[in-house]
Amino acid sequence: MFTDANPYFSVPHNFAVYLSPWPEDKPLPSESSLRAMQSQGMQLLTEAKALEAHCLLQLRQLDNEAKAVVDFLKIQSRKVDLVLQYVLEREHQQGDKYIGMQFGGSGLVIATPAPLPIGTQHQLMLYIHDELVAILCIASVSSSVEAAPVAPINGDTPAPCWHTRLDFSQILDADVEQLVKASLNVQQKQLKQRKQAREQAGQD
Incomplete structure (x- = not known):
């Protein structure tokens, strides 16, 4: 453990x-370089999560009448999540x-x-x-x-x-x-x- x-x-x-493996003679990427290395699917996911977090933060400052709006946005967010999940699963991974x-x-x-x-x-x-x-x-x-x-699955040596x-x-x-x-x-x-x-x- x-x-x-x-x-x-x-x-x-x-x-x-x-x-x-990361090349031994290559320096670690900067923050901007690391962002540039992200795939399109990852960039879309990051942007969607940031927008969702900002929106929900604003809605929490409203009264109880905003609950219906929050619930609706959560449903819409789930739809976006499923689409992005589909995109990510089909990207080629290095x-x-x-x-x-x-x-x-x-x-x-x-x-x-x-x-x-x-x-x-x-x-x-x-x-x-x-x-x-x-x-x-x-x-x-x-x-x-x-x-x-x-x-093993097929009975071979562990x-x-x-x-x-x-x-x-x-x-x-x-x-x-x-x-x-x-x-x-x-x-x-x-x-x-x-x-x-x-x-x-x-x-x-």
Whole structure:
């Protein structure tokens, strides 16, 4: 089990990660360069989320009569989210695909078939489907710990597995905020599911 020596909370959750090595002789991208590296789908998603957050903030300052408007905007926002999700899922992603196991505002843990060299930088695109979060950033490997082999589907020899921790080296502040909010949302959902499971077990 990984622990964070930082103020950001992280939560176990499965998600997709696309990883590609960052050249050792190449400096890390600036904030503007990182924005320019984003795909069109990611840029649209970022802009839509920013507009939605600004609009809802303004509406919260109104009285209770604004509730109907807020509910309507949430429906419209959901429609936009579904369209952007469709676009993102069909974009070509650079790098090798891995399964993410844990994420937070400072980094993430992925499952890899072999250890990654400590200290190496990687460009990664992480996509948390349930929370509609798509982020492009640079991260460095801080640890790679051997884990239990992955059970095969077709009865072959179990595949080796390593839990690799990557800490963000360059990431937009708005994306850190997205990850923090998403981690809290995921935690709330998990706590609710556990509560419902305990209540169901008590009824049986």
